Amino acid sequence: MEVARVLHMNKGSGDTSYAKNSTVQSKILSIAKPMMDEGILKIVEKSPESMGIADLGCSAGPNCLGVIMEIVDVIHARCCTLSQFSPELRLFLNDLFNNDFNNIFASLPTFYNQIRKEKGSHFGPCYISAVPGSFYGRLFPTNSLHFIHSSSSLHWLSQVPKGLNSNNESGVEVINKGKLYLSKSSSECVVEAYLDQFEKDFGVFLSSRAEELVTNGRMVLSFMGRTSPDPTADESCYQWELLATALMAMVSEGLIEEEKVDSFNAPYYAPCPEEIKKVVEKEGSFVLENVEAFPVDWDGGAVDYDHHQYTTVAELSRARGQRVAKTIRAVVESMLGDHFGTHILDDLFNRYQHIVAHYLSHASTKYINLVLSLRRKEKSTTTTVAANQ
Numbered sequence: 001m002e003v004a005r006v007l008h009m010n011k012g013s014g015d016t017s018y019a020k021n022s023t024v025q026s027k028i029l030s031i032a033k034p035m036m037d038e039g040i041l042k043i044v045e046k047s048p049e050s051m052g053i054a055d056l057g058c059s060a061g062p063n064c065l066g067v068i069m070e071i072v073d074v075i076h077a078r079c080c081t082l083s084q085f086s087p088e089l090r091l092f093l094n095d096l097f098n099n100d101f102n103n104i105f106a107s108l109p110t111f112y113n114q115i116r117k118e119k120g121s122h123f124g125p126c127y128i129s130a131v132p133g134s135f136y137g138r139l140f141p142t143n144s145l146h147f148i149h150s151s152s153s154l155h156w157l158s159q160v161p162k163g164l165n166s167n168n169e170s171g172v173e174v175i176n177k178g179k180l181y182l183s184k185s186s187s188e189c190v191v192e193a194y195l196d197q198f199e200k201d202f203g204v205f206l207s208s209r210a211e212e213l214v215t216n217g218r219m220v221l222s223f224m225g226r227t228s229p230d231p232t233a234d235e236s237c238y239q240w241e242l243l244a245t246a247l248m249a250m251v252s253e254g255l256i257e258e259e260k261v262d263s264f265n266a267p268y269y270a271p272c273p274e275e276i277k278k279v280v281e282k283e284g285s286f287v288l289e290n291v292e293a294f295p296v297d298w299d300g301g302a303v304d305y306d307h308h309q310y311t312t313v314a315e316l317s318r319a320r321g322q323r324v325a326k327t328i329r330a331v332v333e334s335m336l337g338d339h340f341g342t343h344i345l346d347d348l349f350n351r352y353q354h355i356v357a358h359y360l361s362h363a364s365t366k367y368i369n370l371v372l373s374l375r376r377k378e379k380s381t382t383t384t385v386a387a388n389q
Contacts, residue, residue, distance in 0.1 A: 011100040019061030021330040023300035039218040052145040057153025060100035154223040161193035181240035198269040210285035225370035236270035295366040321357025
């Protein structure tokens with residue numbers, strides 16, 4: 001799988017779109033907001049004339065410009081408190097090449113009008129631009145950024161880990177048979193392959209951002225992880241286990257070839273804090289000032305359905321199962337459609353929602369969201385990381 005080509009959130013504003021099914025990601029943004037605000041304030045207090053700010057893995061829909069508006073609000077409020085002019089803001093929105101940037105661009109006139117109405121004509125100016133490409137490599141000029149934000153993105157790897165399929169005299173040996181990601185039955189070599197890919201990718205991410213950030217520039221990163229040292233813990237991978245169950249049910253009915261399931265491995269990894277600290281220390285450019293873990297309901301703790309209308313736990317579980325299935329579909333449909341064909345998707349996620357509903361009727365597994373705050377150390381002469389081509 002060419003992740004940079006294939007992976008994108010569902011486009012548009014339809015029933016299965018990311019814009020309509022990103023409650024979990026919105027919840028995660030609200031969790032990380034205090035740490036994000038603190039990082040921005042530390043930059044503003046240095047009174048820069050111009051601030052470079054990047055949102056990496058911005059996606060589209062309401063969450064995208066919502067993050068930018070929150071950043072603008074914090075900067076405006078602090079400048080008013082300090083009785084100082086606001087800096088010029090260079091705001092960069094980054095995601096992979098197939099992201100729905102047109103959805104973002106169509107919302108910009110309303111965004112700019114809101115800034116002028118709420119902050120006045122003397123605020124800014126604000127320059128917003130899109131920077132498509134993988135954040136596993138250089139994206140911006142040297143020393144051009146003061147603050148970097150990324151939410152719900154860094155759990156995606158640059159590629160499927162190598163070594164999950166091996167060639168021998170009898171053909172290709174499938175090492176992670178019947179699974180989409182790590183599970184309790186995964187062999188140690190599969191676990192090691194995933195960890196190795198995460199360490200490589202996160203190291204490249206840090207070294208790339210180290211070139212682009214000014215000294216004492218800051219990053220706040222939020223992504224799926226785990227608190228358990230066990231990478232196969234339910235909190236980090238059970239949503240994939242249930243999706244594999246739905247696919248294998250279709251295999252048993254002759255709707256999908258088993259080899260198709262065996263050959264799919266998600267380019268995803270949910271690290272624990274210790275694994276993150278190890279990479280940060282090894283790369284050496286940043287001080288990890290804080291890392292916190294927060295549990296998040298699989299449906300984002302959605303509040304737009306009335307719990308009182310459901311008379312049984314089963315009814316509530318069905319509603320939650322449908323919400324979870326739509327959320328997962330909005331995120332992974334591009335990869336599954338590319339690998340299995342789009343014709344299976346409606347059937348697959350209908351099965352998945354029932355499997356999830358049954359599971360949630362007796363279980364309380366939550367996602368674990370990790371939030372990191374990092375500061376760029378004093379710079380020395382280093383070798384520049386190559387830019388994306």
